Each structure stands twice: as C-alpha cells, then as structure tokens.
Amino acid sequence: xxxxxxxxxxxxxxxxxxxxxxxxxxxxxxxxxxxxxxxxxxxxxxxxxxxxxxxxxxxxxxxxxxxxxxxxxxxxxxxxxxxxxxxxxxxxxxxxxxxxxxxxxxxxxxxxxxxxxxxxxxxxxxxxxxxxxxxxxxxxxxxxxxxxxxxxxxxxxxxxxxxxxxxxxxxxxxxxxxxxxxxxxxxxxxxxxxxxxxxxxxxxxxxxxxxxxxxxxxxxxxxxxxxxxxxxxxxxxxxxxxxxxxxxxxxxxxxxxxxxxxxxxxxxxxxxxxxxxxxxxxxxxxxxxxxxxxxxxxxxxxxxxxxxxxxxxxxxxxxxxxxxxxxxxxxxxxxxxxxxxxxxxxxxxxxxxxxxxxxxxxxxxxxxxxxxxxxxxxxxxxxxxxxxxxxxxxxxxxxxxxxxxxxxxxxxxxxxxxxxxxxxxxxxxxxxxxxxxxxxxxxxxxxxxxxxxxxxxxxxxxxxxxxxxxxxxxxxxxxxxxxxxxxxxxxxxxxxxx
Amino acid sequence: xxxxxxxxxxxxxxxxxxxxxxxxxxxxxxxxxxxxxxxxxxxxxxxxxxxxxxxxxxxxxxxxxxxxxxxxxxxxxxxxxxxxxxxxxxxxxxxxxxxxxxxxxxxxxxxxxxxxxxxxxxxxxxxxxxxxxxxxxxxxxxxxxxxxxxxxxxxxxxxxxxxxxxxxxxxxxxxxxxxxxxxxxxxxxxxxxxxxxxxxxxxxxxxxxxxxxxxxxxxxxxxxxxxxxxxxxxxxxxxxxxxxxxxxxxxxxxxxxxxxxxxxxxxxxxxxxxxxxxxxxxxxxxxxxxxxxxxxxxxxxxxxxxxxxxxxxxxxxxxxxxxxxxxxxxxxxxxxxxxxxxxxxxxxxxxxxxxxxxxxxxxxxxxxxxxxxxxxxxxxxxxxxxxxxxxxxxxxxxxxxxxxxxxxxxxxxxxxxxxxxxxxxxxxxxxxxxxxxxxxxxxxxxxxxxxxxxxxxxxxx
Numbered sequence: 001x002x003x004x005x006x007x008x009x010x011x012x013x014x015x016x017x018x019x020x021x022x023x024x025x026x027x028x029x030x031x032x033x034x035x036x037x038x039x040x041x042x043x044x045x046x047x048x049x050x051x052x053x054x055x056x057x058x059x060x061x062x063x064x065x066x067x068x069x070x071x072x073x074x075x076x077x078x079x080x081x082x083x084x085x086x087x088x089x090x091x092x093x094x095x096x097x098x099x100x101x102x103x104x105x106x107x108x109x110x111x112x113x114x115x116x117x118x119x120x121x122x123x124x125x126x127x128x129x130x131x132x133x134x135x136x137x138x139x140x141x142x143x144x145x146x147x148x149x150x151x152x153x154x155x156x157x158x159x160x161x162x163x164x165x166x167x168x169x170x171x172x173x174x175x176x177x178x179x180x181x182x183x184x185x186x187x188x189x190x191x192x193x194x195x196x197x198x199x200x201x202x203x204x205x206x207x208x209x210x211x212x213x214x215x216x217x218x219x220x221x222x223x224x225x226x227x228x229x230x231x232x233x234x235x236x237x238x239x240x241x242x243x244x245x246x247x248x249x250x251x252x253x254x255x256x257x258x259x260x261x262x263x264x265x266x267x268x269x270x271x272x273x274x275x276x277x278x279x280x281x282x283x284x285x286x287x288x289x290x291x292x293x294x295x296x297x298x299x300x301x302x303x304x305x306x307x308x309x310x311x312x313x314x315x316x317x318x319x320x321x322x323x324x325x326x327x328x329x330x331x332x333x334x335x336x337x338x339x340x341x342x343x344x345x346x347x348x349x350x351x352x353x354x355x356x357x358x359x360x361x362x363x364x365x366x367x368x369x370x371x372x373x374x375x376x377x378x379x380x381x382x383x384x385x386x387x388x389x390x391x392x393x394x395x396x397x398x399x400x401x402x403x404x405x406x407x408x409x410x411x412x413x414x415x416x417x418x419x420x421x422x423x424x425x426x427x428x429x430x431x432x433x434x435x436x437x438x439x440x441x442x443x444x445x446x447x448x449x450x451x452x453x454x455x456x457x458x459x460x461x462x463x464x465x466x467x468x469x470x471x472x473x474x475x476x477x478x479x480x481x482x483x484x485x486x487x488x489x490x491x492x493x494x495x496x497x498x
Numbered sequence: 499x500x501x502x503x504x505x506x507x508x509x510x511x512x513x514x515x516x517x518x519x520x521x522x523x524x525x526x527x528x529x530x531x532x533x534x535x536x537x538x539x540x541x542x543x544x545x546x547x548x549x550x551x552x553x554x555x556x557x558x559x560x561x562x563x564x565x566x567x568x569x570x571x572x573x574x575x576x577x578x579x580x581x582x583x584x585x586x587x588x589x590x591x592x593x594x595x596x597x598x599x600x601x602x603x604x605x606x607x608x609x610x611x612x613x614x615x616x617x618x619x620x621x622x623x624x625x626x627x628x629x630x631x632x633x634x635x636x637x638x639x640x641x642x643x644x645x646x647x648x649x650x651x652x653x654x655x656x657x658x659x660x661x662x663x664x665x666x667x668x669x670x671x672x673x674x675x676x677x678x679x680x681x682x683x684x685x686x687x688x689x690x691x692x693x694x695x696x697x698x699x700x701x702x703x704x705x706x707x708x709x710x711x712x713x714x715x716x717x718x719x720x721x722x723x724x725x726x727x728x729x730x731x732x733x734x735x736x737x738x739x740x741x742x743x744x745x746x747x748x749x750x751x752x753x754x755x756x757x758x759x760x761x762x763x764x765x766x767x768x769x770x771x772x773x774x775x776x777x778x779x780x781x782x783x784x785x786x787x788x789x790x791x792x793x794x795x796x797x798x799x800x801x802x803x804x805x806x807x808x809x810x811x812x813x814x815x816x817x818x819x820x821x822x823x824x825x826x827x828x829x830x831x832x833x834x835x836x837x838x839x840x841x842x843x844x845x846x847x848x849x850x851x852x853x854x855x856x857x858x859x860x861x862x863x864x865x866x867x868x869x870x871x872x873x874x875x876x877x878x879x880x881x882x883x884x885x886x887x888x889x890x891x892x893x894x895x896x897x898x899x900x901x902x903x904x905x906x907x908x909x910x911x912x913x914x915x916x917x918x919x920x921x922x923x924x925x926x927x928x929x930x931x932x933x934x935x936x937x938x939x940x941x942x943x944x945x946x947x948x949x950x951x952x953x954x955x956x957x958x959x
Binding site: 428430434468469471472473475476480481482484485486 | 499500503504507508511515634635636638639644645646648649651652
C-alpha cells in the first residue's frame with residue numbers, strides 16, 4: 001500500500017479513528033493488526049518474513065535479558081550473549097542475503113570465475129524482493145544490539161515488540177527507528193492531541209507535496225533522459241543529473257515526512273530523517289543530514305564497533321570506506337550502488353587527508369570560512385560531488401554510469417538550456433516551469449530549516465483561520481498539480497526497493 | 499470545519515478543471531423542472547441527427563437528446579438509468595449503433611466521460627460504474643472526475659471559467675458535406691446472430707423501460723452502412739419485433755440524400771464511414787421522427803402547456819445558434835446545408851455561371867434546396883427566392899421583383915452590381931466577385947436574420 005494511493009487515504013483515517021476510540025492499553029494491538037494489514041496488502045506471504053525477523057530478535061532479546069541478574073563481566077555470560085547476537089544477526093542477515101543478494105553474489109562470482117575460464121551453472125532464483133526488508137531487518141537488529149549493550153531491557157510483550165518492528169508508517173522505507181525511542185512510546189500511548197494531529201497533518205501535506213508534486217514530476221524528465229542517454233547527451237544528462245538529486249531527495253524525504261507525520265497523528269514521535277542535506281558544506285556533513293536514521297545506524301552498529309576513529313587515521317579511513325561500501329550495498333544488490341557508496345566514502349577520506357592543505361590555503365589566502373560566499377561555494381562543491389556520485393546510483397549499471405559521464409563531458413549542446421528542447425523531455429513548458437518553481441520553494445523551505453525556522457511550526461502559530469486556509473489551499477494545490485490519478489501509474493517510492 | 503472548507507474548495511476546482519462538454523450538453527436537462535416526454539439515446543449519429551428544438555417547434559414534443567460521441571449500448575443503458583432519476587419520459591428512442599460491439603467502458607474511456615461527467619454522484623451512478631468496469635482507476639475517474647481532469651490546470655481558458663451551455667437540448671449541428679460513397683446492400687435476411695454486449699444491454703434497456711411503462715422506439719440512423727452495420731440494423735429490427743416495440747431502420751428509407759446530407763469521412767470502418775448527417779440531414783431525420791412519434795405514440799403537444807413556456811425562449815436562442823452557424827460558415831457548399839431549414843426563407847443570388855448546372859459541384863445541393871438548376875439564367879445572375887412561409891420557389895431576373903410571404907423582393911443591378919431589396923430596404927449588395935449571395939429571413943421573426951456572400955473559394959462578405 002503506497003502512501004500516495006487512494007487505498008492509504010482510506011486506510012489511514014480509519015486506523016486513526018479506531019485507534020483513538022479504543023482504550024489506550026489495547027491500542028497497540030490495533031496498530032499491530034493495521035501494520036500487518038498494511039504490509040500484507042503488498043504481499044501477504046512475505047509477512048512471514050517480517051514475523052520471522054520479529055521472532056528471532058524478540059527471543060534473542062529475552063535470552064540476553066535472562067542474564068541481567070548475573071554478575072557483569074562474567075566471561076560465560078558475555079560469550080553467550082555474543083553468541084546470541086551472532087545468531088540473531090546471522091539468521092536475519094541470511095534472510096536478507098537470500099532475498100536481496102543471492103542472485104547478485106552468484107552472478108558476480110560467475111563473472112569472476114569466467115575470467116579464469118570456469119563456467120558456473122547459475123541457479124535461477126527469481127524471487128521478489130520483500131518490500132522494506134532492509135529497513136525492518138536493520139531496525140530489528142538494532143534492538144538486539146541495544147539489548148546486548150544493556151541500553152534497554154528486552155521487551156517482554158511480544159505483540160508490542162512486533163509492533164515496534166512492523167509499525168506501518170515507517171515499516172517499508174524508514175526512518176529506521178531505535179528501540180530506545182520507539183518501544184517506550186508504544187508502551188505508553190499518548191492521548192489524542194489536536195496539536196499533534198495538526199502538526200502531523202501539516203507534515204504529511206509537505207511530504208505529499210515533495211512526493212506527488214515534485215518527485216514524480218521530476219521523475220518524468222529524469223526517466224526520459226536517463227532511459228535513452230544515447231539520444232539525450234551532454235547537457236540533457238547534466239540537467240537530468242541535477243534534477244535527479246532533487247528527485248531522490250523529494251522522493252525519500254517525502255516518504256519520511258509522511259511517515260513522521262502519520263506517526264505523529266497516532267501520537268508517536270519518529271526521528272528526523274533529513275535536515276536540509278543539500279545545504280551541507282562537506283560530504284561528511286551531508287551524511288549527517290541525509291537519511292539520518294541509516295547514517296546513525298551505521299555509525300552506531302558498524303563504524304564504532306569497527307573501531308571508529310579510535311585506532312588511528314589509517315584505520316579510521318578504512319572504517320569509513322567499509323561503512324560506505326556496505327551502505328552502497330545496502331541500497332541495492334548491484335556494483336553501481338557499491339561504486340556510489342565507495343565514491344561517498346572516498347570523498348570523505350580525501351577530504352580528511354587534504355584538510356591540512358586546505359586549511360593552509362585558506363590561511364594563506366586570508367579567506368573567511370564563515371563568509372556567505374565561502375559557505376555558498378562549499379555548498380556548491382558539496383552538491384556537485386554528491387550529485388556526481390548520484391549518477392552511479394541512478395544509472396542502470398557501472399558501465400552506463402561511466403558512459404553518461406563521458407557524454408556529459410564530450411557532447412556540447414548548452415543551447416538546449418535556452419531553445420526549449422528541455423520541454424520535449426516528458427514535461428511541457430508549464431509543467432517544467434512549475435517544477436522549477438516548486439524546487440525553488442523546496443530550497444526556500446530548506447534554507448528556513450537550516451536557519452532554524454520550521455515552516456510548519458510557523459504555520460501552527462497562526463490564527464486558526466489562517467491554518468485552515470493554508471491546509472485547505474495546500475491540499476487543493478497538491479491534488480491539482482500533483483502527478484496522480486488514472487493517467488499515471490502510482491509511482492513507487494524509490495527507497496521501497498531497498 | 500476544515501474538512502468542509504477543503505471539500506468546498508475541491509468541489510470548485512473540480513468544476514473548474516473538468517472538460518465542459520458533458521455539463522454544457524446536459525445543462526438544460528438538469529435545469530428543466532418539468533419532465534421530458536421523449537429521451538433520445540445513441541451515439542454521435544443521433545446527436546447530429548436529432549434536433550429536439552425542431553421537434554418542439556413543429557410538434558410540441560418536449561424531448562432531450564442524451565446521445566453523445568462514441569456512446570455504446572452498455573453506457574447508454576446506464577445513462578438512461580441515471581437520467582430516469584431526474585425525469586420520467588413516456589418514450590425512449592434508442593439508436594442501435596454499435597450493436598455488435600463488445601466494447602465496454604474500459605475501451606471507450608475517452609468518449610464515455612461525456613455521458614457521465616454531468617451527472618452528480620448518486621447511487622445509480624455508483625452502480626453504473628461498478629457494473630461497467632472492474633478497474634479501480636477507471637472507476638475513480640468516473641466517480642470523481644477530478645482524478646483525471648486535474649491535469650488540465652495548464653490548459654484552463656476563459657471557457658473553463660465561463661462555460662456557458664448548449665442551446666440545442668442535447669442536439670447539435672455539425673456542418674460539412676461528404677463525398678458520395680457506394681455501399682453494399684445485403685437485404686434483410688442476414689443479421690447479427692450473437693448476443694453481444696451491445697445486444698445484452700439493449701435488451702436490458704428495453705426491459706427496464708417496459709417495467710416502467712415507457713415505450714421504446716429503436717432507430718438505426720442513416721449512413722452508407724457496411725455489411726456488418728446492415729446486419730446490426732437487421733438484428734435491431736428483429737429485437738424490436740421480439741419485444742413488441744417499433745423500429746425505424748433509416749438504412750431502408752430514402753429520408754436523407756447520401757449525396758448531400760452526410761458529413762465526415764472517417765477512414766476507420768469500425769465507427770462507420772460518412773457516418774453522420776449534416777444540418778440538412780438532421781432536419782430531414784428530425785422531421786421524419788417527429789411525424790412518426792406524432793402518428794404512433796401518445797406524446798402530448800406541449801406548446802400551449804403553461805409549464806413549458808420557457809421553451810419558446812429556448813427556441814429563440816436555438817434560432818440564434820443556427821444564424822451564428824450561418825455567419826461563421828466559410829464554405830459555400832456547407833452553407834447550402836444550413837439553408838435547408840423550413841423555418842428560414844432565403845433570397846439567393848446565384849451568378850450566371852455553369853457551376854450550378856448538372857454535373858457541377860453544387861448542382862445536388864441546389865436540388866436539395868428545391869432549386870431547379872435548369873431554371874437559372876446563363877450569363878446574368880438569378881435571384882432564387884425560397885419562400886418557406888408561402889412554400890414557393892421563384893426565379894427572379896435582374897430588374898425583377900417577387901411578392902413573397904415576407905414582403906416584396908426586388909432584384910436590381912445598379913452599375914452591374916447585384917442588389918437585393920426587401921420591402922424597399924437594401925438588404926444585400928452582392929460582391930461582384932461572389933458566386934452566391936444570400937439574404938436569410940427568419941420566418942418567425944419576419945426580418946433579415948443574416949446575409950453572406952461567397953466565391954467558390956469561400957466566404958467574402
């Protein structure tokens with residue numbers, strides 16, 4: 001069930017209404033039923049995988065919790081807890097591997113073997129990738145780790161724990177919540193709060209704007225150009241690549257914002273997932289502002305266990321590269337995702353290693369790092385670097401990505417920016433202009449956010465009639481100019497595939 | 499409150515962005531407080547072929563033409579069901595066009611909106627859509643057409659803000675003249691044998707009407723039908739007989755002249771070649787059906803019914819519409835089809851040229867108007883007076899005059915330029931380059947309705 005489907009627009013209000021009618025102590029059961037229904041609308045059988053992951057991590061939590069009265073530092077206890085964590089990770093990651101990476105691994109292996117003239121009979125597993133498997137698996141595993149580290153007690157109520165793993169607003173595309181934050185909220189459900197409902201509804205509206213008005217509109221241009229890079233070379237690809245940066249941002253941030261808003265209406269606070277990422281002044285900062293829930297997951301459960309920056313610079317760079325290569329692989333079972341992740345890691349390693357030189361240059365040239373011009377330059381360079389890496393993310397393969405880059409630098413057709421040729425890339429002139437206008441609005445909202453001004457909070461402070469008017473006008477605007485309806489296929493959110 | 503505000507805004511937007519054709523066509527249907535006695539159902543052939551306003555003026559029949567382009571029988575059945583929520587007719591005239599088609603809503607999405615958009619959401623409308631399609635997207639676009647029309651935000655024009663309405667009670671005139679076509683005649687024996695979707699829904703329609711004590715008259719509109727369409731028409735006659743209802747198979751009549759009364763030239767035989775009548779054909783078909791209804795059904799003459807006096811104003815608007823069509827028409831051949839109108843008289847100045855004679859391009863059109871080309875003067879212009887009040891056709895030479903029911907018509911050529919006067923008033927000085935000049939008189943109003951001059955290349959004044 002997609003957030004931008006009619007089905008969801010019926011489902012969600014129904015869930016909210018029933019939720020608020022039910023006694024607080026059984027509300028989580030209703031939300032669990034709703035969550036499983038939400039997931040099963042896509043594929044009922046795959047709910048078993050969700051249940052499996054839930055069971056494994058739930059039992060591992062209980063098992064580790066059974067040692068809580070034992071003396072700390074007991075080697076036997078530590079060993080058993082470690083084995084428990086290993087078992088939980090192995091079982092969960094095995095499922096993930098089988099459904100997401102098996103074909104990729106076999107394919108890659110057969111290509112390597114082919115280099116030494118060994119033929120591998122590839123077994124064909126044409127299995128459907130379970131929606132959101134990477135998200136709920138990581139969320140469930142974070143619980144195992146948190147219990148192992150003693151940061152939380154194991155949840156004894158299985159149904160409540162099952163809701164933690166399957167909570168529908170963030171089930172299939174995040175944010176990847178932490179047990180510390182979400183479980184306790186599920187344990188003590190808040191009363192219906194009109195302010196929360198209003199804020200949640202405004203957030204959902206903003207999310208729908210990002211998805212339906214912007215992401216799906218931009219996608220038309222990007223898909224037209226990227227699907228036929230031979231016909232659309234040079235500046236077409238440059239434009240499409242810049243637009244893709246906004247498409248994926250609007251798509252993913254749109255989903256996250258709808259999820260956060262929907263959860264907020266239900267009285268649950270989810271963590272922020274995006275914070276004006278394209279206003280970052282370095283790639284490192286970008287990753288602190290982009291997909292925050294995943295970045296912090298990798299930081300807490302991979303980078304730090306690997307040693308983080310505590311074991312010297314070389315090890316730190318190694319750890320960084322590992323994290324970003326794994327992050328690339330997490331996004332998709334294909335080498336071009338690995339290249340994308342690697343590039344982002346490499347940017348940061350290069351950034352770290354060249355920092356003394358850059359500091360010296362700034363000092364010698366007498367530049368002011370905090371001046372507006374310098375900051376804008378940093379943001380621009382960061383955007384270019386990040387966007388360059390997006391090429392490998394969007395392209396259908398590494399070779400295609402490389403050929404797109406080649407075309408960008410070898411085909412010279414800047415006039416297409418001025419002669420109306422861009423209006424033949426799927427969007428007519430009015431739609432194209434609307435898209436640019438909406439991107440400007442997005443940038444404006446992000447600048448406000450960057451400066452500490454939250455637009456939805458500003459709206460919430462207005463008189464009631466202003467709030468109503470804003471809500472109604474925005475709803476109508478999204479419905480009017482959004483890309484939806486029978487003429488279009490309800491576009492999947494890009495991050496569903498991960 | 500916020501929901502009400504949002505819904506109100508959405509309603510306004512829905513009305514703004516929707517295509518206006520359906521609402522314009524059916525505006526008078528919903529505005530009429532009294533019942534319609536006759537409803538016409540069918541496709542574009544019926545919409546082009548029936549003029550309810552002529553039926554009103556000539557017979558006092560209160561009718562509405564619910565036909566729309568591309569309509570197929572399953573949609574027509576449900577259109578009638580929807581319409582019956584608003585009116586109680588005594589007679590339903592349904593055209594058997596596309597009887598053999600297995601098409602449903604899913605195959606005619608683009609067309610079918612014309613039959614649905616104007617109808618407010620109701621139980622019947624929901625039942626219609628649920629019956630006609632299983633596709634969720636298609637259901638949504640018919641139950642809430644904003645879902646399909648919202649993308650029109652970029653093409654909004656003045657007409658969307660001030661849409662106006664049609665003045666023909668659902669009918670219309672489409673002007674044009676098709677090149678004559680030959681067509682086969684398979685006789686009456688061969689007929690469609692399968693119970694297609696079209697047949698099934700026609701049966702449902704007849705049964706639904708009979709349950710409500712509504713008479714059904716089946717028609718098959720005139721056009722050069724192919725073999726398959728003739729088989730449809732024959733099956734239609736058989737169905738009428740089976741159900742004890744009447745049928746007019748225009749393929750078996752000579753009501754229209756296929757050389758002068760048809761327009762279009764669709765290449766696609768699925769929809770019929772030269773499948774529609776032009777204004778001349780419409781007048782003939784309407785008159786035939788009007789006479790048939792008067793003679794075979796107990797449909798009241800409402801012209802003296804106080805409840806329907808507003809129809810006289812509607813008829814005046816309709817007359818203006820016909821005059822506007824004449825004013826706007828740039829092609830002489832098409833203009834002649836508009837002159838075939840018993841409520842309009844005409845003084846037609848025809849240049850002394852051979853183009854009117856037998857074998858010329860316009861000969862058939864002149865004959866269609868009742869003009870004998872052989873009586874036109876060679877070498878000098880002729881004023882042909884079509885007096886549709888007095889029922890006479892006169893041929894006036896330059897310098898001559900003619901008494902008519904609408905006054906004395908004088909035809910002079912001062913300085914060699916033809917001039918037409920009625921009751922001593924200059925009505926038209928015909929452009930010397932013109933092949934024809936016309937002064938059209940509205941019989942009811944008694945005055946000059948419009949004047950035009952044409953060369954063979956087109957309108958010149």
